[in-house]
Amino acid sequence: MSSTDHHPAALPPLDPHRLAAVRGQLGLTTGQVAWAVAAYRGRPLHPALITDWEQGRAHPRPDEVEALAAALWCAPADLVGEPRTLLECRTVAGLTPAEAAAATGLPQHRYLEAEARNRWRGTAEQTAGMVAALRPPPAVYVAACGLTGKVRIMVREAVTGWWPHHLRALHRLVPVEAHLLERALGLLHDAYQRLQAEAEAGDTARATDAELRAVAFLDRIDAHLWQALRDSAA
Structure with a gap:
């Protein structure tokens, strides 16, 4: 792969948990990693910054992720999160x-x-x-594929109604195994129904809070679907 084919800016952001896991598997201290990164980049790096990256308090630049990968004898893709594009x-x-x-x-x-x-x-x-x-x-x-709006509407209808009725149509749009989508929809449906039950059974303040949470849940229903699919696949 030539330098024109790959640029560190095209990497997803660092996943702090992956960085900590790779370093732990190698048995390296933050000081050792910082020294190796500094040697790769030709400039000093404080070990505390490695800790900050692992705990999500700071976020390395793409070129720093590449230096980390070199220091940890892994591919940059082993240290980053889910692709977004x-x-x-x-x-x-x-x-x-x-x-x-x-x-x-x-x-x-x-x-x-x-x-x-x-x-x-x-x-x-x-x-x-x-x-x-x-x-x-x-x-x-x-x-x-330009399907975000359509999927959002279909998932809203699924979780607020009889979700199995929408499973086949959604499976044609979302490239995952059917059983993972089925599990995710079931979990989202149950979560929404619990909010609805709270809204109907609680006192006025509690009902209002549950109604607001239900609205917020539906507003971000596609994000909840993606997370539920990650959880189902784990």
Whole structure:
């Protein structure tokens, strides 16, 4: 992969838990990691900053994530969180634009255009190739295909009504295994119904609070779906 194919800015943000886990597996102290990062970058780094990164109190720049990966003998993708765009998916997958384009069956210029706009308009076959090559998280896939609004409406209807009725239609839009989507929808439905029960059974203040939480829950229902799918897959 040439320097023009990969840029550290295309990486997702650091996952503090992954950094701590990798360092722990290697048995290195924060001081040893700081020394190795400093040697890689050619400038000093205080060990306290490694601790701050691991605890989420500070956030390294993409070039610092790459230096951390070199210090910990791992790939940068091993230290970062979930990709948020098609570009970040390709970076984490370790593919060049040419490799990604070949996997999707698109000419490279068309693939790069889709990546730059974070919008996907491929055929069913091209989309299957994209999913297999880039392994986009459901949120990234849905957003790139312009389906976020449609999915949000369908999930709202599912959790406020009879959710199994919506399972098949949602499965056509969200690229996850059916049993994971089924479990996630069931959990969201139960969570919303508990809020509704609180609103109906509590005193005035408690009912009002539950109603507000129910509204907020529905306002962010797609984010709740993505988290429920992560939890179901764990």
